[in-house]
Structures are given as C-alpha cells and as structure tokens.
Amino acid sequence: MDMKATSGKKLGLKEKYRHMTRGLDWEPSYQKKEDIYPYMAYEGIKIHDWDKWEDPFRLTMDSYWKYQAEKERKLYAIIDAYAQNNGHLNVTDARYLNAIKLFLTGISPLEYMAHRGFAHAGRAFPGAGPRVACLMQSLDEIRHAQTQIHALSNYNKHYNGFHDFSHMLQRVWYLSVPRSFFDDAVTAGPFEFMVAIGFSFEYVLTNLLFVPFVSGAAYNGDMGTMTFGFSAQSDEARHMTLGLEIIKFILEQDPDNVPIVQRWIDKWTWRGYRVLTLVGMMMDYMLPKRIMSWKEAWEVYFEQNGGALFKDLARYGIRPPKWLDQIAFDKDHISHQAWATFYQYGAASDFHTWSPTDDELDWLSKKYPDSFDKYYRPRLEHWREQAKQGKRFYNTTLPQLCQVCQIPMIFTEPGDPTKTCYREVDYLGEKFHFCSDGCKEIFENEPEKFKQAWLPVNQIYQGNCFPDGTDPTVEDFEPLAKVLEYYHVNFGRDNLDFEGSEDQKNFAAWRGMATTNE
C-alpha cells in the first residue's frame, strides 16, 4: 500500500477510518475464498455484496484503546475508593449481596463467552466492515468480564459464595441455564450467533438485563457495581447499533434470508426471555430496595420499545417473535415461580434465599394484583410459618428439567397458572421433555443438537457430578453432600437461608463497628 508518510498532514477522520478498517482488507489470490471462510454457506444465509454493509460506528483501533483506557482509569479509581472506604457496608442490607452473587456467577461469564463468540464471528465474515465491528465488540466483552470480576472481587474478601464462579458455571444446576444459552449461541454458525447475541440479546433484551442490575445497584448503595454498569453503557450503545445493522444487512441481501432470520428471532427471543427469568426473580425478591417490578420492566423495555422495533422491521417481512401472548400472560407469574424454586432448592445453591418480609409481600400484592395473593402469597406465608417452627423447607428431591432451557419444569400452562406445562417429543425412540411450546419447537428444529444437552439433574443420576474418586456404593453415601463438594459450594456457609447465615452476622457486626462506638 502506498501511503505518503512525508506529507506532514494528519489524516482526516474519514480517511483514517477507511485506511484502518476496509483499507486493511485484501482479495486472496492463491487460496479459495470458501476455504478461508468455511462457515459462510451452511446456515443457508445468502450475502451478495459485503460492501453494502454500513459501518454502525466509525471507530478505529487506536482511538478505541485511547478511549477505553481513559474510561477504565476512572472506573478503577472509583472501585479502589469504594473498596478502601469499606463501601460494602453501605449497601441497604446484606441480602442485596445475593443479587450480585447471581450476577457474578450467571452473567459475567457470559460476557466472556460473548467475547469468544464475537471473535469467532468476526473471523468468519468475509466482509471487512462486520469483521472490524465484531473485533471491537469482542474486546468490549472481555473488558466487561474483567471489570465486573474486578469490581465484585472486593465482595469476595468479605462474603461467602463469590469464591469460585468459573468452576461453578460448568457445574452448578441453575448455572446451566445461562451457560447452555450461550453455548448454544457460540456453537451456532456466525450468522445465527449475530442474530442470537448481536440482535436478540444485545438489542431486544439487553435493557432488561442491565437496567435492573445497574439501577438495582444504585438503589441499594452498591457503587462498585453501579460504576461498572455505567462504564459499560457507551459500549452497549454501540452493541445495539451493531445488532440492528447486522439484521438489516442480512435481510436486505436476499429474500431467502427472511424465513431463516425469523426462525432465529423466534428462537433467541424465547431463549433469552427464559434466561431473564433469573432477572425477574432478582428484581421482585432480591433487591431490598426495589426499583420496579419485573412486570413493569417487561412492559417498558419489551412491550413498548420492542413493539416499535418490530413495527420498523415489518417492511423486511419480519413479524414480532412467536409466543408473545404467553409471555404477556406469564409476566404476572415467572418471578414468583422462580423465587419459589430457589427458596426450596436453597440447600443446593451458592447464594442465600429467605422469606419476604410483610412489607415485601405487600409490595408484591400491589405490583401483581391479579396473581400474587391468589397463587403465590399462600405458599410463601406457609413456608414462613413453617420456618418459624424450625421446619424451613428444603426440597432434596431433584426436579425434572426442560431439555432446551434447562430450567426445572416450573412454568405453567399458557392461561392457567395452576397447571404445570408439560410438553414432550419422541425422537429416535427417546422421550424429551419441555417446559413450553417455545422450547419444544426449538428442539424440533435441531434435535441432534439438543439431545446432547448436559442436564445437571440427569448428570447427577448418571454419577457424573461427584468429586474424583467418590465411591457412591459405600454405606451412608450422601449424594447431595458430594454434589455440593463437586460444585465447590460450602455447606452451611454459601447455601441455606439468609436468616442465621455468616453473611448476615458479619455484615451486622461490621456495620455496627462502622457506625457505632461499641
């Protein structure tokens, strides 16, 4: 490339951008394109002209580093100050910490997986424009994973359950939900990955993930978490732009792409929505100071914002995702169903659960006038009463899981919250079970993929979830104790009820030391 380095003039922004992105691309001369980009055809997506790609943000690598470094300097200064001033003692209540344990174990590892996914997709695309955009997002995602882990490591010095998130992600029963979601995405082809994560997750659903956690942190005095949330915000705006660009680009390239993209939008909206069940539960039960209910968040961030988006996409022949009727009905239910699940399997988790206070029950009644008092309050009050009598409910029999979302089969029939929703399919002589029509249809589209699902419950029964060298045939063998050992969950410290926990006692004692002269 002949660039005159001696002119003495600085390149203009536009020129610089062109040179440092598309200008770095070249046409192969002695290798075939399909050998260099082997994943371009098998998903059925047809791209005729990669140059039609509109770069959603004009950022070059050098300015990327400069800009991000500045942001991170500020972020780490705040995180350090927060740590040095024992900021953790300013959170509303030690119960709050369990919300960020959920974030660290369930969400931060997904940032890392997103990093891998975008790096892979970027490598796979023959177009220089999307390749550069994917590269930047890939870097964003690994930075987010790092800043989150660093920010939350402060809590690991003081509280239980933060100690081994990456080990747990591969093993703990409920973490298979976010993990399998992302494993499904990164093992799909590059186009499906972009629709799954770039569009459905980052564009359609991201506000339902980050707003609740970041606002939840702000409302509950957690400046560390709040700061990494704000620091990531400008990146998220870029990610949303990329998500929208990729979908418009694919749809404009060939009409044959429309039904494929539609199927992916249906699949990934449903899968993402299922993962967000955890967020709904966090919002309605785990934040001592609530921000809004899950139902309200869904209405604002999906029904209103998402509604406008799909109106816009209608001109490409795209309709709103399937199963929205069921989702609209279920917004009154899923957070309660999820909390009941974690409450009863509280012996097998790495965070604490508890009975809501009277105030909290009343808040739930008010936010869910059509469902809470009728279906869920009796259950919670019964459990609270039992706990007072020393009979706190710990369910020790393993639940049936959905083959696709891997959530226990806790969801109810569309339109009837008193009936568990059962769906099943016979495939090559074996039965497979699902929590919903959505998960069932996803399986039917790709049974060869989903029949390999690593379902934690079934793996326990196969004997694959004990520490090495365990002999399950010995007398007095306690399978659940061995499973916790395999999870690296410390019994009596990380799990069980918040009431009486070490976290509760320590927080009260340390806050007492910080705020009184006792």
Next chain:
Amino acid sequence: MAVAAVKDYRFDSADRLENFHGNQLLFVGWEDHLMFCAPFALALPPSMRFGELVDTTLPGAFGYHPDFARIDWSAVQWFKSGQPWQPDFGRSLADNGLRHKDVIRFRTPGLTGIDGSCS
C-alpha cells in the same frame, strides 16, 4: 434438518438409558400442588414395584406437604404423558409399561394445596 452443521453430525443422546447404571428415569408430578416447583426426576430400577414407589419413594419427595398425609390412594387419578392411565400397584414399573424418561402425574381429588391455591 435435524441440525445445521458443516459436515456429518451424529452423536449419542446424553441421557440414553445405558448411562444410568441399570436405573431408568421417571418423572412424577402432583397436580394442584405447585409448592413443589416442578415435577420430580427419579432414577429407579425398572423392576421396582409400582406400590413400592408410592409407599417408599413418593413420601420422601412429597411428604412435606400437609395434603400428602390426607391422600386416599384408591381415589387418585393417574396420568401418563397427560393421558388417563391406571397403574397396577402390584406390578413393576416395567410391567406397568413405564419406559425410560416417561412422565406420570397424579391428581388427588378434593386436595388442592394451601388454602386451595394449588400451592
């Protein structure tokens, strides 16, 4: 299309019967009692008598519920894959036609959970 893949793609199912060391999975749900958040997954020998499942396994799984002690087992309605079904308590799971990963549910007429909330 059973999967989108760049080349031939065939693997065994992760939960095929032979992985369960002689047991088979049976899923059991109790209608109108959603205090148990999901149906249970049990790994049982196919030779187990159905009556033994009811007498020894189900109490451990569902016994926490105050309704459980009130169940009249002769009046219980059974379902297999959602269809009405009549088990023979004296015969084995296998002889009752229960195969690996079958799902059964039971309904206990008159018992509908805490304060009738189906909890």
